[in-house]
Amino acid sequence: MRQEDSSESSPIPGVSRRDFLKFCSAMAAVMCLPGMEEKIAEAVTAQKRPPVLWLSAQECTGCTESLLRTNHPTLDRLILELISLEYHETLLAGSGRQAEDWREKSMKENKGKYILVVDGSIPVKDNGIYCKIGGKTALALLEEMGSQAAAVIAIGSCASWGGIPSADPNPTGATPVHVIFKNKGIKIPVVNIPGCPPNPYNFLSTVLYFLTLKKLPDLDEQGRPKFAYGRIIHENCERRPHFDAGRFALQFGDDGHRKGYCLYKLGCKGPETFNNCPIQLFNDVGSGAWPVGTGHPCFGCSEQGVGFTAPLHSPARPKYITPPSVFPDVAATRGHSATIAGAALAAGIAGAALGAAVATGKKIQKHGEEEGKTGTGEK
Ligand code: SF4
Ligand code: SF4
Incomplete structure (x- = not known):
């Protein structure tokens, strides 16, 4: 043969x-x-x-x-x-x-x-x-x-x-x-x-x-x-049904974490990060082979100003591995899609998620003006 x-x-x-x-x-x-x-x-x-x-x-x-x-x-x-x-x-x-x-x-x-x-x-x-x-x-x-x-x-x-x-x-x-x-x-x-x-x-x-x-x-x-980079991580995340249903891991290794619940309360930045990780995956080893799939919150590495902006413990650093103080109304965000800012506004949610969404929206809008201020740059 x-x-x-x-x-x-x-x-x-x-x-x-x-x-x-x-x-x-x-x-x-x-x-x-x-x-x-x-x-x-x-x-x-x-x-x-x-x-x-x-x-x-x-x-x-x-x-x-x-x-x-x-x-x-x-x-x-x-x-x-x-x-x-x-x-x-x-x-x-x-x-x-x-x-x-x-x-x-x-x-x-x-x-x-x-x-x-x-x-x-x-x-x-x-x-x-x-x-x-x-x-x-x-x-x-x-x-x-x-x-x-x-x-x-x-x-x-x-x-x-x-x-x-x-x-x-x-x-x-x-x-x-x-x-x-x-x-x-x-x-x-x-x-x-x-x-x-x-x-x-x-x-x-x-x-x-x-x-x-x-x-x-x-x-x-x-x-x-x-x-x-046209869609947010949150949109295609396999834990999204848990987010929509209000089921969250509260600590690494807790019951919710082991059951694959949403990692938002562990600091997941998926709702404000544009990337195709949940679809493309990593290392060609099959489904679930991406950070959130293996149990780690997205830290927004592909989003300017979300990951890598300030030293650890700095008040200016995004709240990584820290639950947001105000939490979105998950029932109201059910059915949310491409534009997190628009969905968040429509749902009328406040606090951390809305702040993050609006910040992302503004950041994207102002990208052209902002780029000269990134890093120290050369003046
Ligand atoms: S918050 Fe994070 S873990 Fe939860 S559904 Fe969105 S991307 Fe997935
Ligand atoms: S932090 Fe992880 S999940 Fe989030 S965009 Fe980067 S590689 Fe993807």
Whole structure:
């Protein structure tokens, strides 16, 4: 009998045609482009792989680790067959002068055509001396590499918002990519893929969208692809029926927690956080494989100003793992959907949930004006 996973007719060596087409279908689903799987398959196979250069600044390598956990296809296939990863400090075989020479050569050969991916925030205090690669500051490298790219993807909450390194008192002046571009007058478009970690499929699908449709996906007011960040966590959470019914875990390990009740009273930020975690899941290990699914409240990592804004114990820090003092009328919010602010207002609920919703609404509205104030920025 013929082996099912034969890769003879597959455009990717070692990946069966069936798996390859499954992958294209999954990507089309992530991008909310039903029926586009064939076009994606054509785009992936019919042209030169898009050159990608990856710059790591103040980060924990979690974004790369998250990408390494993908397995449809695995990262090695992805690197070798879907994109041409020209430079990535963590994954490069070479190092030192050899690596920097390769980066410069690749930038020259692919000027205006490569995608620059940045993870980590960029320190700008004291001329950026707190992060140097090959003798150059991350700030100088971002300017040099970013201004010659076709597009930039800021992956993770650090590159998108400043993340943990920008938490008060922000000693290094950690600043997100889009703010530096604005301050330096660099006009290259920046896509934010926030998350701690970001979902690797949101990154992969953004690259494939660019490759297939020759343009960036529609972005929200915070520069995030709408296909991935268009809905709040709360909307698709499997614990939502418990929220609607007023059943809550009150302590980690209590009866409600063990029964899978809603984590709102443990500080869950799902009602004010836009991301597709409950749908995309993590690590390809099946249902429930996302933070809330495993019993941990969402802490709002993909929402600017919700996670990573102030030190622990600071009064300015969002109330993480602290129940809100005023609780929404859960019966009144039953049937609530996409816009939490609108639903909260309609239901007439007050206090923490409404405050959070209104703050989120305002934040989104004012994103354009606010971005210059994120982190310390360069003035
Ligand atoms: S509050 Fe959190 S745990 Fe509860 S339903 Fe919403 S997202 Fe899920
Ligand atoms: S559940 Fe919330 S905190 Fe966890 S990864 Fe998703 S958006 Fe971030």
